[in-house]
Amino acid sequence: MCGTCGCGKHHHEHEHGHGHDHHPDDRRTIAVEQDILQRNNLLAERNRGYFEAKHIFCLNLMSAPGSGKTTLLEETIRRLKGRLPLYVIEGDQQTSNDANRIAALDVPVFQINTGAGCHLEAATVHHAFQHLNPENDSLLFIENVGNLVCPAMFDLGEAKKVVIVSTTEGDDKPLKYPHIFQQADICIINKIDLAPFLNTEVATLRENALKANHRLLLFEVSALQNTGIDHWCNWLETELTAPSH
């Protein structure tokens, strides 16, 4: 029966003999109206629910390769270890170099190798924390794949997104790659000790980050020289004891 032209309702008998291919309008338009990243977003919300239920404070660290994410993480772990259980998920295209550095600090770590993938997605993070099986009332760091573009679009279920930018990258990066700064809650400017030797002004970098996202909470640090790390860790501890967490 054809519901389009009503030909099945004819009282006389006849043979079409050619199916309904002749109907030019057997095409139907379906209104979908859905976000293309819906699947990832739903999985991310599922992760978020798990973290909230277990009081796990989860941070997604994003930056270009070489901006000092792992060094910052090492320094942060050295300060917070023993205060609460810490866990790390490492994302890299290849190698377990970063995971080895974290494991050397005696912190449970799970390495995700994305192969050709340029970012982590909620599903991979879900898989990783099932392996880690984090305790309640803990802190989970996700170190995203080094990339200042793609990780911006993929919610992982974290409580806060942190973008790290180092002075060696130049002070115009927030304007060149604004999406990741727009998505972030926190911006850590790293390698401030090197600024005097570079054509980079920390104040300009700061200003540009705020142009891309005026809500950013900014920290200026040198992870290698241990500058500003206390300030960052104090903020973390305040967040951990905040009633919303």
Next chain:
Amino acid sequence: MHELSIAQSMVELAEQQARQHNAEAIEELELEIGCLAGIELFALDFALESSVKGTMLENARIVRRHIDGQGRCGDCEAVFTVSTLFTPCPVCGSYAVNILKGKELRLKSIVIK
């Protein structure tokens, strides 16, 4: 190259909808992409070309609707067109701009048969 993940998600979402409606094939895919969505259109076209192979979308026409960016100034409340994520308010010069439109990345409709 996050456009590949995006393209694969589009195919997955469209096929899922088409199957729910017992379709044989998808003839058209209508997308809404905001100019601030962070999508490189050339890369997306390239990624889609390979992602649709062997799927119900193999011969689908891709229709892209572009959405201009719009922001509201957090200081003076002016509403204006934004072409970047760091467009200042044209009235008061503030960068405290909240994006109202332009970040869309949606599958609007499909035409099935």
